[in-house]
Amino acid sequence: MESVLLKSACPHDCPSACALEVERLSPTRIGKVRGGRHFDYTDGVICAKVARYAERVHHPDRLTQPLKRKGSKGDGSFVPISWDAALDEIANAFEVASARHGSESVWPYHSGGTMGVVQRWGLDRLRHVMGYSGEKTTICIGPSEPGWRAGVGRLEGTDPRHIAQSDLIIVWGGNPVSTQVNLMRHIQAARRDRGARLMVVDCYRTPTVEKADLPVILRPGTDAALACALMCVMLEEGLADQDFLTRYTDFGDDVERHLRSRTPAWAAAITGVDEDTIRTLGRTIGETKRAFLRLGFGFTRSRNGATNMHAVTALPAVSGAWRHPGGGAFFLNLDNWGLDTTVAHGLDAKDPSVRVLDQSRIGAVLTGDPHALLGGPPVAAMLMQNANSANVAPESGLVRRGLARTDLFVAVHEQFMTETAAFADIVLPAAMSFEYDDIYYGLGHTAITYGPRLLERHADCRTNHEVVCGLAERLGAEHAGFGMSARELIDRTLNDSGLGTIARLEEKGYVERPPTISQGESWEGFPNADGRYRFRPDWSALQMPGWDLPAASMPAIVDYWDVIEQASEQTPLRLVAPPARMFLNTSFTQSPSSRAHESRPTALLHPDDAARLGIEDEQRIVLGNPRGEVQLHARIASRALPGTVVAEGIWPSRDHEGGAGINQLIGSDPVLPAGGVAFHDSAVWARPVLGDAS
Ligand code: SF4
Numbered sequence: 001m002e003s004v005l006l007k008s009a010c011p012h013d014c015p016s017a018c019a020l021e022v023e024r025l026s027p028t029r030i031g032k033v034r035g036g037r038h039f040d041y042t043d044g045v046i047c048a049k050v051a052r053y054a055e056r057v058h059h060p061d062r063l064t065q066p067l068k069r070k071g072s073k074g075d076g077s078f079v080p081i082s083w084d085a086a087l088d089e090i091a092n093a094f095e096v097a098s099a100r101h102g103s104e105s106v107w108p109y110h111s112g113g114t115m116g117v118v119q120r121w122g123l124d125r126l127r128h129v130m131g132y133s134g135e136k137t138t139i140c141i142g143p144s145e146p147g148w149r150a151g152v153g154r155l156e157g158t159d160p161r162h163i164a165q166s167d168l169i170i171v172w173g174g175n176p177v178s179t180q181v182n183l184m185r186h187i188q189a190a191r192r193d194r195g196a197r198l199m200v201v202d203c204y205r206t207p208t209v210e211k212a213d214l215p216v217i218l219r220p221g222t223d224a225a226l227a228c229a230l231m232c233v234m235l236e237e238g239l240a241d242q243d244f245l246t247r248y249t250d251f252g253d254d255v256e257r258h259l260r261s262r263t264p265a266w267a268a269a270i271t272g273v274d275e276d277t278i279r280t281l282g283r284t285i286g287e288t289k290r291a292f293l294r295l296g297f298g299f300t301r302s303r304n305g306a307t308n309m310h311a312v313t314a315l316p317a318v319s320g321a322w323r324h325p326g327g328g329a330f331f332l333n334l335d336n337w338g339l340d341t342t343v344a345h346g347l348d349a350k351d352p353s354v355r356v357l358d359q360s361r362i363g364a365v366l367t368g369d370p371h372a373l374l375g376g377p378p379v380a381a382m383l384m385q386n387a388n389s390a391n392v393a394p395e396s397g398l399v400r401r402g403l404a405r406t407d408l409f410v411a412v413h414e415q416f417m418t419e420t421a422a423f424a425d426i427v428l429p430a431a432m433s434f435e436y437d438d439i440y441y442g443l444g445h446t447a448i449t450y451g452p453r454l455l456e457r458h459a460d461c462r463t464n465h466e467v468v469c470g471l472a473e474r475l476g477a478e479h480a481g482f483g484m485s486a487r488e489l490i491d492r493t494l495n496d497s498g499l500g501t502i503a504r505l506e507e508k509g510y511v512e513r514p515p516t517i518s519q520g521e522s523w524e525g526f527p528n529a530d531g532r533y534r535f536r537p538d539w540s541a542l543q544m545p546g547w548d549l550p551a552a553s554m555p556a557i558v559d560y561w562d563v564i565e566q567a568s569e570q571t572p573l574r575l576v577a578p579p580a581r582m583f584l585n586t587s588f589t590q591s592p593s594s595r596a597h598e599s600r601p602t603a604l605l606h607p608d609d610a611a612r613l614g615i616e617d618e619q620r621i622v623l624g625n626p627r628g629e630v631q632l633h634a635r636i637a638s639r640a641l642p643g644t645v646v647a648e649g650i651w652p653s654r655d656h657e658g659g660a661g662i663n664q665l666i667g668s669d670p671v672l673p674a675g676g677v678a679f680h681d682s683a684v685w686a687r688p689v690l691g692d693a694s
Contacts, residue, residue: 001026007036007509009451010050011433011692012584013112013140015332015444016182017048018042019509020451022434027344027456030054030434035182038509041161041445045185048593049582053490053580055591056432057455059617061416063429064459073404076422083462085469086426088413090383093409093425097380102441103131104355105380110464111359112140113386113415116438116451117493118486119464123385125346126468129477133379134356134542139393144300144331147309150317150387150537151317154335154527156515156538158292158328159446163190165326165520166292167334168284170199172312173223174296177207178581179265179443183294184208190326197288199281201226202298203680204604204646205639212403216281217641218271220576220680221302224311225560226278229267231259231318231517233282240286241320247319248525249533258557270560272641287660291321293329298578302419304561305671307554310537314558317533323523332443335527339441339448340496343481344489356544358675363395363668366402374546381409385430385464385470388586390419391536394677395668397628413467416590419653419661431461437486439493440507447510448499450490465489539673551673564681571625571683573609573645577662578680580649589652600631601656605686610636613686620689623647625682628664631657631689645686655690 008020019036033053035046066086071077081089093573097105108127114120127134134378148155163169163186176183190196200212203220218226235256245251264278271278272575285291294318300309313329342348348481357365364372365379373379382578393399403410403423412424421427442449462470465486472482481489491502499511514589518524525531535558539551555561578584582594589595603623605615615621617636622629632647640646653661665682 003031006454007038007450008434008454009440009449010046011113011114011116011438011440012050012452012587014179014584016042016180016600017115017440017442017444017449018046018663019449020046020050022454024454030057030455032590036509036626039447039449041442041447042182043185045182047181049584049588049591052591052593055593056588057434059590061590062458063414063427064461065429066460067427069425071197073406074400074423076417078427081426083279083460085131086428087470087474089413089426091362091471093381094475101377101380102375105377106130106132106135107135107357107379107382108132108363109135109359109362109382109387110385110524111137111389111392112585113388114433114464115440116433117339117341117440118489119436119438120386120570121341121345122465122468122481123383125305125344125349125479125481126472126477128346128349128351129472129479130475131351131354134354136356136675137359138675139360139677140297141332142674143302143305143671144297144309146539146542146674147300148313148331149307150306150310150539151534151540154517155331156333156336156517157330158519159515160186160294160330160444162326162520163187163292163343166190166191166196166290167194167326168197168199168288168291170201170285170291170293171208172201172295173294173299174294175202175206175208175578177211179579183444199284203644204641214281214284216273216277218273219641220644221304221308221564222271222560223264223299223308224304225270225309226266226273227315228259228262228558228560229264229278230282230285230315232262233264233279234286234318235260237283237286239283240318242432244320244323244435245318248531249535251535255535255557258559285315286319289319289321289324290326291316291319292326294329295329298680301677302681303563303565303678305676306673307559307561307677311558311560314533314535315534323520323638325520327520333441333446333515334443335439335449336446336515337492338497338513340431341493342496344493346479346481349479355546358547358670359675360394360675361668361670362389363398363402364432366408367398371548380407383411384415384420385413388418388420389422391586391653392663393668394663394666394679395627396661396663398668413464418586428467429459429461431457431463433462436463436465437490439490446514447512449510450505452506544675546676547670549670549672549675554672565678567643567683571685572643573686574643575623575665575682576644576646576680577666577686578646578648583649586650588651598649601651602635602647603632603686604635604637604640606638606640606642607636608642613635613688615686615688621686622689623665623684623686625665625684627667628660630660630662630664
């Protein structure tokens, strides 16, 4: 068979949702993977980890058959079992749990291992039909989403392709050089074609900061203080767009007085950015009307993350950049899709009275925290798809304790024997994206991309959809979606959404879903009921019903909120745990080229801190706090701020001497107002491992 080039899409939890071009060498093998040129956002460019996707698809460690635990939970010893027997055991466990504790004691759980509309979220159909506990997927977007909604309203913004018309691009809290290469291509084109300048705000010198014309390094979690001071400069120096403020925002004398009190001197003391720099940045933003603000997740992964996001979104409301070509802000598209997933996700069977548990609090849920369980029954049985919570969720020691419960049944449907799978009673081998049909939301752009099945199944792997349907049959769950193929569900979803058919999608490879928020010169106001941006957010309205989080304690007017986990005498460093370039959470931690590039678990420390703590470059060190201890190797460089330690990437725990991964140190207390994780907001101590110089 001759090799062919086929259109596909990236299934990973990355806003780029790239269109791909895949070289198929045979019905079971792929060769090169490139960026698809058929979609202009991707335009031929993808990241290095997916360019080497053949390593992942054909990895010798992929799971090949269903397995049943024979040893203790977590020790990873299993025996093969047939698919029928495996699905029977899971269905039986769900029935036993439901009979003992009620249907809410079953918690189907999924995360971002695949982002497919059918294959990821189809588990919800089984959940809703059976009355199992709901899952609010907060781990990624928990703090940022309410922060954006608090001011702007809908979760969408200026089309990122408008960067081509921008004179200033501000990347705040993101590192696209490492994690979103497509975005950098658009930014570099604007720099080349119209001399646009790049401002990058982050809490350490990332590769993206290195490329900036205006690099800004601030203390982690202090972004709102910088944003407020930048607005103060614009107001003081007559650079605010008063007409815009009057017509399109709820700005008033009280907001102005408040922001004028947030002076550069005030912010300098909090952020560590000097006053002159703050003034220069404020002037630059105020004077450059074609300023595109591209917001990342990083600065929201903090206990004050929602207020950080809200404060930064206020910048173009003061400068008026929204109504200029190439101006405005963008974080994520979520409200523009207009997809009717009633059948695919079983929304017509959803009972709103069933409890919805916080995905991020899996440790607290599984260890019986009554607050995390919302006062309901314990979780007694789970099916986990695309989720490696033993490694990825915060306070991972607590998660492991929960997964090790002998009275908890866990089935894990996975591609590799992850740390979570090692705790399972039943492990099911999962197909990869090129082995099934699905569609993907482009959270960082405006298209739904199509990833058709290109390959025969690896070994005895099954898709998420097939597992869900197999369980539905055994449990007597009835819904039209269980009798449809993935392809039929895609077709039905497109049809129900007025977006044509799968045949049309196949031809083009994607469907455009333009933003519904007005753009540039066509600006008509914000997508709130009154068309106005809110400097005075209603945080309580953004809470999850029933979660009892004290949102009323959040700032009434845009502000810095001082609730971060401060350094102390016992824990003098602030830990930031951002993504590594060649991993995506724990996906790709199996790929040889990714592992070779990332080398080993590493902690970046400033030379002053290293000298004070007696730590040498490349030395093995321990980071610790009351949640646990984690071993890494020190890298000493002034890319880190004094007082900050940076540990990039989620390495499998076994790659850390001592066997504990970085999320052992991260708190799982919910971020206000709607849950989520403060991954960049932990205070730690650091010490060398005595006698170790490797
Ligand atoms: S940049 Fe993101 S969406 Fe694109 S190929 Fe890489 S992981 Fe996938």
